[in-house]
Amino acid sequence: MGGGGYFSALMLFIVQGDKIVNILSEPTDEDGMSAGEWNDDGTRGKSFWETHNVLIMLPHKTSGYYDLKIKQRDSKWSQNFKWDEGENRYIPEEKSK
Secondary structure (H helix, E strand, O other): OEEEEEEEEEEEEEEEOOEEEEEEEEEEEEEEEEEEEEOOOOOEEEEEEEEEEEEEEEEEEEOOEEEEEEEEOOOOOEEEEEEEOOOOEEEEOOOOO
């Protein structure tokens, strides 16, 4: 097998005193190719994929920080994040079942 890809991430930071603190790190873009088995004619099967996410600021705040949503542009997938005072960062919100 072979292949490769390109990945990027969104990273948010705040300044607290004399420190820069990472408060969110989430993937935003992924483009990739996976090479499969060789065919009898000497060509090779390949699979291509791409994913693109966007950040949405939600109208509600938790502990003074806006809630956030990471949403995949071409699908229904999304993940909400809320500020966690104890962790001093955004954490994923548990989805209700």
